[in-house]
Amino acid sequence: MKVEEIFQVYKENIMPTYSKVPLVFVKGKGSRLWDINGRAYLDFFPGWGVGNLGHCHPKVMQGVRDQISKLIFVPNNYYHPFQAKLAKELIYLSFPGKVFFANSGAEANEGAIKLARKFGKGRYEIITFENAFHGRTLAALAATGQKKYQAGFEPMPEGFKQVKFNDINAVKQALTEKTVAVMLELIQGEGGVNVADKDFVLALRKLCDEKNLLLIIDEVQTGIGRTAKMFGYQHYGITPDIMTLAKALGGGLPIGAMIARRDLSDLLAPGMHASTFGGGPVICRAALGVFKAMQKEKILKNCQNMGEYLLEKLKLLKNSFAVIKEIRGMGLMLGVELAVEGKPIVEKCMLQGLLINCTHDKVLRLMPALNVTKKEIDKAIGILEGVIASEAKQSCF
Numbered sequence: 323m324k325v326e327e328i329f330q331v332y333k334e335n336i337m338p339t340y341s342k343v344p345l346v347f348v349k350g351k352g353s354r355l356w357d358i359n360g361r362a363y364l365d366f367f368p369g370w371g372v373g374n375l376g377h378c379h380p381k382v383m384q385g386v387r388d389q390i391s392k393l394i395f396v397p398n399n400y401y402h403p404f405q406a407k408l409a410k411e412l413i414y415l416s417f418p419g420k421v422f423f424a425n426s427g428a429e430a431n432e433g434a435i436k437l438a439r440k441f442g443k444g445r446y447e448i449i450t451f452e453n454a455f456h457g458r459t460l461a462a463l464a465a466t467g468q469k470k471y472q473a474g475f476e477p478m479p480e481g482f483k484q485v486k487f488n489d490i491n492a493v494k495q496a497l498t499e500k501t502v503a504v505m506l507e508l509i510q511g512e513g514g515v516n517v518a519d520k521d522f523v524l525a526l527r528k529l530c531d532e533k534n535l536l537l538i539i540d541e542v543q544t545g546i547g548r549t550a551k552m553f554g555y556q557h558y559g560i561t562p563d564i565m566t567l568a569k570a571l572g573g574g575l576p577i578g579a580m581i582a583r584r585d586l587s588d589l590l591a592p593g594m595h596a597s598t599f600g601g602g603p604v605i606c607r608a609a610l611g612v613f614k615a616m617q618k619e620k621i622l623k624n625c626q627n628m629g630e631y632l633l634e635k636l637k638l639l640k641n642s643f644a645v646i647k648e649i650r651g652m653g654l655m656l657g658v659e660l661a662v663e664g665k666p667i668v669e670k671c672m673l674q675g676l677l678i679n680c681t682h683d684k685v686l687r688l689m690p691a692l693n694v695t696k697k698e699i700d701k702a703i704g705i706l707e708g709v710i711a712s713e714a715k716q717s718c719f
């Protein structure tokens with residue numbers, strides 16, 4: 323199919339749920355993507371947070387290739403060795419407990435919400451935060467504290483209360499005898515790369531312990547090394563009661579996982595919750611490939627080093643351009659808050675071969691693969707600098 327034809331077929335046959343960029347991609351490797359015309363792009367937002375190892379990592383491909391040649395699917399009433407292996411790895415890397423496998427972030431969060439309600443025995447309210455993002459299914463959407471995503475789909479399922487992020491008193495004021503859990507991202511990704519304060523998270527942990535509430539941490543975007551630790555909570559010296567994962571866990575294939583601490587982890591007994599595809603053999607091989615690569619290639623160390631390098635470069639840009647208001651984030655999850663709309667900058671970067679994202683209107687989000695190189699960062703910064711300079715000139719900054 324030719325490019326114009328592809329656009330036309332999408333228009334006629336696919337629901338218009340995404341605002342789309344007119345690029346057709348056919349190949350990827352590491353931090354590079356190639357479009358249908360053979361043009362290469364530097365991808366600094368691979369797969370919306372999926373591509374922590376970049377595109378088509380050999381360790382992921384190897385596991386997947388091997389598995390599809392043997393057995394593609396096993397339903398969850400049987401056993402297979404690689405689900406066992408992946409669950410063991412996840413628990414080893416996180417905290418004592420058990421895993422439930424799903425297929426996406428929203429689904430992992432739905433599972434967490436159901437588990438919290440089961441634990442609550444009648445207590446069901448979950449406190450979430452303004453500008454949070456937990457997914458698009460109805461309960462996850464109710465947990466998502468952004469009206470722009472909820473508009474038109476009311477009524478939202480009951481039992482969610484949004485309060486101000488990083489404000490422990492707001493949480494305390496929202497508590498009722500029905501409250502069962504607090505759910506949050508440690509860095510709000512879609513909400514503008516807002517980092518949770520350490521004091522706030524410690525206070526939340528304490529509050530949850532005192533009131534017998536579950537602390538649910540949504541690590542769908544921050545997990546799997548994105549912040550230079552395997553999971554974001556490991557920066558805070560706390561352990562969640564429930565953690566959810568998805569995005570980068572499958573190295574590009576769909577998976578979600580909910581991990582609950584040991585004394586909660588048998589509450590969902592046979593028949594209470596399920597997923598047909600959750601934790602199938604192919605995806606488990608992909609995820610095991612991700613962890614193998616992370617270990618063998620010292621990915622966390624590279625994320626730490628390249629995160630510091632990118633942050634330093636961005637700070638230099640901030641010193642040169644008043645249009646940049648703030649740089650924030652952790653590891654290789656960095657936000658550049660602008661005084662202007664970010665969309666024109668994203669578009670101009672794209673024309674010059676650099677793919678980035680803008681979230682919350684004014685925050686450029688950079689989340690390159692964790693195995694990104696200095697050279698790639700230099701190239702990206704060069705493009706970004708040129709674009710911001712030309713924008714700044716136009717808007718008199």
Ligand SMILES: *Cc1c(COP(=O)(O)O)cnc(C)c1O
Binds near residue numbers: 431541568
């Ligand atoms: C992307 C995301 C989700 C939703 O994941 P899907 O796989 O799209 O359902 C949930 N929580 C966070 C923090 C996310 O970034």
